[in-house]
Each structure stands twice: as structure tokens, then as C-alpha cells.
Amino acid sequence: xxxxxxxxxxxxxxxxxxxxxxxxxxxxxxxxxxxxxxxxxxxxxxxxxxxxxxxxxxxxxxxxxxxxxxxxxxxxxxxxxxxxxxxxxxxxxxxxxxxxxxxxxxxxxxxxxxxxxxxxxxxxxxxxxxxxxxxxxxxxxxxxxxxxxxxxxxxxxxxxxxxxxxxxxxxxxxxxxxxxxxxxxxxxxxxxxxxxxxxxxxxxxxxxxxxxxxxxxxxxxxxxxxxxxxxxxxxxxxxxxxxxxxxxxxxxxxxxxxxxxxxxxxxxxxxxxxxxxxxxxxxxxxxxxxxxxxxxxxxxxxxxxxxxxxxxxxxxxxxxxxxxxxxxxxxxxxxxxxxxxxxxxxxxxxxxxxxx
Amino acid sequence: xxxxxxxxxxxxxxxxxxxxxxxxxxxxxxxxxxxxxxxxxxxxxxxxxxxxxxxxxxxxxxxxxxxxxxxxxxxxxxxxxxxxxxxxxxxxxxxxxxxxxxxxxxxxxxxxxxxxxxxxxxxxxxxxxxxxxxxxxxxxxxxxxxxxxxxxxxxxxxxxxxxxxxxxxxxxxxxxxxxxxxxxxxxxxxxxxxxxxxxxxxxxxxxxxxxxxxxxxxxxxxxxxxxxxxxxxxxxxxxxxxxxxxxxxxxxx
Amino acid sequence: xxxxxxxxxxxxxxxxxxxxxxxxxxxxxxxxxxxxxxxxxxxxxxxxxxxxxxxxxxxxxxxxxxxxxxxxxxxxxxxxxxxxxxxxxxxxxxxxxxxxxxxxxxxxxxxxxxxxxxxxxxxxxxxxxxxxxxxxxxxxxxxxxxxxxxxxxxxxxxxxxxxxxxxxxxxxxxxxxxx
Ligand SMILES: Cc1ncc(C[n+]2csc(CCOP(=O)(O)OP(=O)(O)O)c2C)c(N)n1
Ligand code: SF4
Ligand SMILES: [Mg+2]
Numbered sequence: 001x002x003x004x005x006x007x008x009x010x011x012x013x014x015x016x017x018x019x020x021x022x023x024x025x026x027x028x029x030x031x032x033x034x035x036x037x038x039x040x041x042x043x044x045x046x047x048x049x050x051x052x053x054x055x056x057x058x059x060x061x062x063x064x065x066x067x068x069x070x071x072x073x074x075x076x077x078x079x080x081x082x083x084x085x086x087x088x089x090x091x092x093x094x095x096x097x098x099x100x101x102x103x104x105x106x107x108x109x110x111x112x113x114x115x116x117x118x119x120x121x122x123x124x125x126x127x128x129x130x131x132x133x134x135x136x137x138x139x140x141x142x143x144x145x146x147x148x149x150x151x152x153x154x155x156x157x158x159x160x161x162x163x164x165x166x167x168x169x170x171x172x173x174x175x176x177x178x179x180x181x182x183x184x185x186x187x188x189x190x191x192x193x194x195x196x197x198x199x200x201x202x203x204x205x206x207x208x209x210x211x212x213x214x215x216x217x218x219x220x221x222x223x224x225x226x227x228x229x230x231x232x233x234x235x236x237x238x239x240x241x242x243x244x245x246x247x248x249x250x251x252x253x254x255x256x257x258x259x260x261x262x263x264x265x266x267x268x269x270x271x272x273x274x275x276x277x278x279x280x281x282x283x284x285x286x287x288x289x290x291x292x293x294x295x296x297x298x299x300x301x302x303x304x305x306x307x308x309x310x311x312x313x314x315x316x317x318x319x320x321x322x323x324x325x326x327x328x329x330x331x332x333x334x335x336x337x338x339x340x341x342x343x344x345x346x347x348x349x350x351x352x353x354x355x356x
Numbered sequence: 357x358x359x360x361x362x363x364x365x366x367x368x369x370x371x372x373x374x375x376x377x378x379x380x381x382x383x384x385x386x387x388x389x390x391x392x393x394x395x396x397x398x399x400x401x402x403x404x405x406x407x408x409x410x411x412x413x414x415x416x417x418x419x420x421x422x423x424x425x426x427x428x429x430x431x432x433x434x435x436x437x438x439x440x441x442x443x444x445x446x447x448x449x450x451x452x453x454x455x456x457x458x459x460x461x462x463x464x465x466x467x468x469x470x471x472x473x474x475x476x477x478x479x480x481x482x483x484x485x486x487x488x489x490x491x492x493x494x495x496x497x498x499x500x501x502x503x504x505x506x507x508x509x510x511x512x513x514x515x516x517x518x519x520x521x522x523x524x525x526x527x528x529x530x531x532x533x534x535x536x537x538x539x540x541x542x543x544x545x546x547x548x549x550x551x552x553x554x555x556x557x558x559x560x561x562x563x564x565x566x567x568x569x570x571x572x573x574x575x576x577x578x579x580x581x582x583x584x585x586x587x588x589x590x591x592x593x594x595x596x597x598x599x600x601x602x603x604x605x606x607x608x609x
Numbered sequence: 610x611x612x613x614x615x616x617x618x619x620x621x622x623x624x625x626x627x628x629x630x631x632x633x634x635x636x637x638x639x640x641x642x643x644x645x646x647x648x649x650x651x652x653x654x655x656x657x658x659x660x661x662x663x664x665x666x667x668x669x670x671x672x673x674x675x676x677x678x679x680x681x682x683x684x685x686x687x688x689x690x691x692x693x694x695x696x697x698x699x700x701x702x703x704x705x706x707x708x709x710x711x712x713x714x715x716x717x718x719x720x721x722x723x724x725x726x727x728x729x730x731x732x733x734x735x736x737x738x739x740x741x742x743x744x745x746x747x748x749x750x751x752x753x754x755x756x757x758x759x760x761x762x763x764x765x766x767x768x769x770x771x772x773x774x775x776x777x778x779x780x781x782x783x784x785x786x787x788x
Contacts, residue, residue: 005633027458027459028454028484028487028488029487030487030649033488033490033502036503037490037502037505040503040504040505051512052491054461055428055429055458055459056459080427110427111409111425111427170649171646171672171673174646174647174649175644176630176644176645177643177644177669178637178642178643257672260670260672261670261671261672264670264671336672338673338675340675
């Protein structure tokens with residue numbers, strides 16, 4: 001199909017509609033406002049639900065309710081709002097409810113700023129709320145990838161009966177790029193939702209949506225069952241991309257918008273005779289640990305680049321089986337790393353330009 | 357130059373910082389009134405103000421008193437925290453309709469319910485100004501916003517919330533009034549309401565809230581003049597001005 | 610091979626964002642890769658607005674432009690902000706109706722366009738952006754004005770359709786201003 005030029009927030013909204021999202025609940029916050037604004041106009045046209053809730057806490061609890069009733073449901077917000085949603089997200093994971101949450105990250109902590117950031121990495125990849133749980137978390141780098149992953153994410157959420165987090169930054173929310181909204185995405189093998197509590201027990205037993213297990217043994221069993229899901233995600237559903245990896249001497253590890261900036265950097269580096277590859281995590285939970293054992297033996301250095309003071313850095317340290325030296329470059333507060341800064345950092349690590 | 361007389365000057369309760377409001381926005385007038393009130397009652401050097409999240413988020417730079425910035429909607433809780441440990445300080449919050457009437461309604465109700473001895477300056481402009489014009493709980497029926505693109509519809513979005521009326525029903529509240537700043541005589545009335553509210557707080561008589569009918573020319577898509585007219589023609593009929601509760605009424609002066 | 614990075618900057622209300630979007634829409638219509646990124650939030654309230662546009666036959670990587678090939682400057686604060694970033698040998702399009710008596714770099718190509726004056730002469734100050742765009746297209750040859758106009762015709766429907774003619778004239782006048 002032909003491509004249309006769309007703003008990131010709007011393209012993500014339309015992707016959710018295409019994925020069969022039946023309901024959206026949210027609360028305004030910059031830089032994701034165009035997403036709910038788009039849905040406020042378009043969801044009614046499809047006879048679907050749009051509610052501007054009174055707060056993010058209310059919004060995520062509406063999501064919890066709708067997911068329990070079996071609906072495909074979405075919420076979106078930005079960092080301070082996602083922080084408020086943690087209560088409901090934890091309840092969803094505990095009650096094994098699917099749902100998609102889009103976080104268009106901005107700078108923090110506290111009220112922070114409204115410019116692009118990746119400072120919620122730890123919150124996203126460690127669960128975020130109380131209890132022992134994880135979110136399947138996807139970090140697209142282009143609008144096309146964001147659209148494709150959002151379309152797939154509703155299936156992934158249903159498959160695992162677990163919330164899925166789409167982690168993007170203000171850049172992706174605000175930029176316009178041509179996208180094809182009708183591209184095929186993988187279909188997951190989904191079982192019918194026999195567990196829903198939608199008040200329709202004529203032909204089935206009563207169902208209960210709940211995360212309360214007062215008996216410690218029951219709660220341990222429940223936690224172990226959840227762990228099996230997270231283990232399956234880790235074992236079989238890591239996603240990443242290798243870019244320019246053949247004979248690379250140094251590898252930049254970056255996700256989301258930052259990996260695009262790294263792509264520009266490696267072009268300049270190659271002109272300077274430096275073989276620099278990129279390892280781009282697409283899932284940030286599960287972290288693509290497997291990629292580290294597949295790095296070519298030519299790699300002598302790793303450089304982590306993030307819009308944070310070094311959050312994914314910890315995952316790289318955990319995954320660095322070969323014990324390669326790790327350097328870090330980060331910009332924060334809404335400042336986006338510049339291509340030249342990354343080039344300079346790489347040159348500093350490899351000891352300058354190389355000309356035969 | 358001995359025949360020069362100063363007849364008007366900027367309140368000493370305001371700093372020299374450039375106000376970040378759009379031209380013609382009535383947030384500015386309300387700031388002036390709050391500052392003047394605090395100065396005239398000689399309270400400015402014993403006051404803590406709470407900046408909420410909204411277009412007024414930066415007003416910690418505008419008032420000369422101590423200020424603390426609160427998370428979205430939580431200003432009355434922050435004010436409670438301060439007032440309970442520093443009962444001799446004067447504590448006020450400055451909150452928009454999204455901040456108070458939506459995400460922070462629980463905090464507002466419960467501060468009133470506990471009879472906290474604080475003052476809430478509540479700025480109702482029927483919209484979320486800061487985030488670019490989304491629907492607020494106070495948005496009028498039929499009013500178009502970026503999240504009510506076809507105009508607010510009571511069926512799915514409810515009827516606009518009347519905060520002054522609602523807060524007046526809370527037994528713990530002491531003084532609740534709704535005012536407007538659309539012309540000089542109403543500006544004077546609004547100032548009187550603030551003086552009343554802060555005086556009540558000074559006398560430890562409890563919770564006070566003054567609701568201001570305010571404008572947002574930018575997100576209403578109007579000139580400042582049209583915005584003021586729109587507020588008079590549309591907001592005030594739905595949000596009538598006046599005193600909604602006064603527990604001190606009838607007390608000896 | 611087309612590979613163009615341009616930053617457009619001015620006051621909010623000068624149509625800066627629309628100018629950039631038109632370039633990206635035209636690129637999309639021609640099946641090129643493109644990326645448009647705006648400044649956003651309260652930063653743009655009453656103050657300055659800018660957007661970055663990349664147009665390329667290959668993939669667009671970095672969404673932020675650190676060294677633009679061209680800059681279109683609609684007001685004075687924007688010149689101060691973006692002139693230092695312009696690539697050596699790049700094109701600087703200056704709205705000389707508003708930006709006067711300024712120090713300009715010598716290693717770039719400066720194109721003076723009295724965009725506001727020309728727009729007022731055409732009868733609508735609001736098309737000053739299109740005058741600048743006309744000048745930009747003439748010099749850089751990224752697209753011909755005809756392709757941009759085609760996109761505009763698709764976007765301006767209904768009551769806006771009457772504006773197409775003056776926009777066309779503005780593009781034309783901008784072109785003449787740099788001939
Ligand atoms: C937890 C959280 N959610 C959302 C926001 C985004 N936000 C900033 S201001 C605002 C609404 C402000 O509207 P209002 O209180 O009416 O003030 P106004 O700007 O109209 O004066 C919102 C939703 C935020 N900062 N924090
Ligand atoms: S956006 Fe509206 S409320 Fe905010 S400063 Fe501007 S006019 Fe005032
Ligand atoms: Mg408001």
C-alpha cells in the first residue's frame with residue numbers, strides 16, 4: 001500500500017485502531033497529546049470507546065476493567081503519567097490481563113521537562129509497580145516500526161495475558177514520517193479468552209479477575225506461574241537488530257531514536273576508516289542478551305549511548321559475557337545526542353581516525 | 357520633580373520575572389490580586405504558595421513569597437503537609453481546573469473535609485491551557501476542545517462540574533466564593549474575596565476557596581477581548597458568581 | 610541523488626510548520642524518504658517555532674539535524690539560533706522584511722527575500738512563508754514549485770480552496786525574488 005505522512009502520535013493511534021483496539025482511556029500530557037486527540041475524533045467513527053479520564057490513575061484502572069471484560073484496550077501517557085499508572089499496571093500483571101501502554105518519554109525526575117528522553121528505562125524494564133512482574137517492552141526507532149509493533153503488540157499482550165509497553169521518546173511522538181499502515185505484521189496464535197469477567201455467565205462458569213492471594217503458598221504458586229511467562233519471553237522472544245556488524249571493531253548499543261543517530265554516526269565513522277557496528281535492542285524487556293554471544297570476535301569495545309545517565313548500561317554490563325570494555329555516552333534533560341558527539345566518542349575510544 | 361506622585365505600582369508581592377502567560381490571559385490579573393492581598397494583609401513574608409501543574413506551573417518564580425511546586429493535582433495535599441507542621445505560616449495553592457477539578461479533586465475535597473486552614477485560588481478557564489486545549493471537567497456543553505472535537509456532549513462527557521457549589525456542600529469548608537475578573541468592578545470584588553479568604557486563614561478559621569472565572573484566549577481561539585466577552589456570556593450564566601458558603605457570616609466584626 | 614536537510618524557523622504564526630510539512634508531504638508524494646520534526650510545547654507559545662526536515666532517497670537516520678544544508682530564517686531570533694549551525698557553503702534564506710542590519714557568515718550563500726513586503730503586495734501577509742518557500746525551491750531545486758502546489762491543492766479543500774491561487778502567486782514571486 002502507499003505511504004502516508006503522519007505525525008508519530010497520530011500514526012501510533014491509527015495503528016491501535018487497525019489492531020482492533022476497542023477502547024482507549026487516558027489523560028492529557030505533553031508530548032503525547034496528539035495520540036488521545038486523534039482517538040477522541042476517530043474512535044467514535046468506528047463505534048469504539050474513547051474516555052478522557054480524570055487522572056492517569058483512573059485511566060489505567062479503566063484499562064484494568066475493560067481488559068478484565070475481554071476488550072482490546074490501550075492507554076498512553078508520558079513519564080510522570082506513566083509513574084501514576086504503576087498501580088494499575090501492577091494489578092494488570094497480577095491478574096494476568098492484556099493491554100497496551102504507550103509511554104512517550106520525556107525528561108525527569110519529577111515534573112522534569114517535555115523534551116525527548118529515555119529516562120524511564122529502569123521503570124519500564126523492571127516492572128515499575130509493586131511486586132514481581134515484567135512488561136513485554138518494545139522500543140521502536142522509526143514510525144513504521146512503531147506502527148508495526150503496536151499492531152502486533154495487542155496480539156502479544158493477548159498471547160501472554162500480560163501488559164505490553166511501547167517505549168518511545170518525544171521525538172517519535174512528535175516527528176512526521178511516511179508510514180504504511182497496512183503492512184502485514186506477524187499474527188500470534190491466540191486462544192479464546194475464556195477467563196473474562198464480562199457479566200455474561202449464561203454459557204460458562206463464573207470468572208473472577210483478581211490479584212489477591214492471601215495464602216502464601218497460593219501466592220508463591222501464582223508468582224511462579226507468572227515467572228514462567230517471563231522466562232518464555234526471555235528464552236524465545238528477545239528481539240534486536242545488528243547493523244554493520246561484519247568485522248566491526250567497536251559496537252554502539254542504542255535503542256529507539258538514539259539508534260538512528262548512531263546510524264548516522266557510523267556512516268561518518270566508516271569514512272574515517274572505523275568499522276563501527278550497532279546492536280539495537282528492539283525488546284528492552286526481555287533484554288536481548290543473546291545478541292552479546294553473537295557479536296563477531298573482531299569487536300574490541302562496546303559503547304552504550306542513551307538519553308539517560310546510564311540506565312540500559314546496567315543491562316549491558318549484565319549481558320557482556322566476553323567482558324569487553326564498556327564506555328558510555330549519554331545526554332539528558334531533553335537534549336538529544338548529536339551525531340558528531342557520538343563520532344567523537346567512538347574516535348576517542350578507538351584512538352583516532354584510521355587511514356591506510 | 358516634586359509634583360510627581362506614585363498612584364500605581366506593581367505589587368511588591370510579585371517579582372520582576374516576565375510573566376509566562378499569553379497576551380490577554382487573565383491568569384496575570386489573578387496573580388496581581390493574590391500578590392496585592394498578601395502584601396496588604398502584611399502576610400507576604402510569612403506565606404508559602406504552592407504552584408500546581410498547568411500554565412501557572414512557573415509561578416514559583418512570580419510571587420515573592422516562598423513557593424513549592426506540586427505534582428499534578430496534589431497541591432492541597434502538599435499545602436496540608438506544610439500547614440500541619442507550620443501552622444503559623446499562611447499557605448495557599450494556585451490551581452487550574454484540570455489540576456483541581458480533575459486529577460486533584462480528591463485532594464481538594466479532602467483538604468476541605470479536614471477543614472485544613474489553607475486557601476485555594478482556583479482558576480477556572482474551562483480548558484487545559486498548558487497542554488494545548490483539551491477538555492476540562494469545567495468545559496461547557498458544546499464547547500469544542502482538542503479532545504471534544506465535536507463539542508462537549510453531556511451524554512458521554514458529562515455536565516460541567518460546578519466546583520464552588522460542590523465544595524460548599526463539604527461540611528468542613530469555611531468560605532467558598534466564585535468571582536470574575538472581566539471588568540474593573542469585578543476585579544475589585546475578586547480582591548475583596550481574597551482578602552476575606554486570607555483573613556479567615558489568619559484567624560485560623562479554616563478552609564477557604566475562591567474560584568475565578570478566567571480566560572484562555574489562545575486555546576479558545578479568540579482575541580483577548582472576545583475571550584472576556586465569551587466568559588461573561590457563557591461561563592458566568594452557568595457558573596454564577598457569589599458567596600456559596602460563609603461559616604463566619606453573622607460573627608462579630 | 611536528493612539528500613537535503615533544512616531547518617525552517619520563525620515566530621509562531623508565520624506558517625513555519627506548514628512550510629516544512631509541505632516539503633515532507635511533497636517528498637512522500639514522490640515516494641522519497643522524509644522526516645519532519647518540530648519544536649513543541651510551551652517553548653512555541655507566542656515565541657519562536659522551528660522545524661527540521663530531511664528529504665532523502667536513502668533511509669533517513671538521525672531525526673535531529675545538527676548541520677543543515679539550508680536554513681530558512683523568518684525572524685531575527687531564529688538567525689541568531691541557526692546561522693552558526695549552517696553547513697559551510699550552505700544556503701541561508703533570509704526574510705529581509707524583518708531581519709535587517711545583521712552580521713552574516715561569509716562562507717554561506719545568502720538569499721535575501723523581502724517576504725513580508727512581497728506577501729503584502731500580493732494581498733495577504735500570511736503567504737510570506739510561501740514566498741520564502743518559492744525562493745528556496747528555485748535555488749535548491751529540491752522539487753519544482755508545481756509538485757508543491759499539487760500537494761497544496763490536496764490539502765486546501767473546501768473554504769480553503771480559494772487560497773490556492775494566492776499561494777501559487779506567492780511561490781512564483783519568491784522564485785522571481787532570487788532570480
Ligand atoms: C501526572 C501528570 N499528568 C499530566 C500532566 C500534564 N499536564 C500539565 S498541565 C495539565 C493541565 C492543566 O490544565 P489546568 O489545570 O486547567 O491549568 P491551565 O493550564 O488551564 O491554567 C496537564 C494535564 C502532568 N504534568 N502530570
Ligand atoms: S494557554 Fe491559555 S491559560 Fe495558558 S497562558 Fe495561554 S491563554 Fe493563559
Ligand atoms: Mg484550565
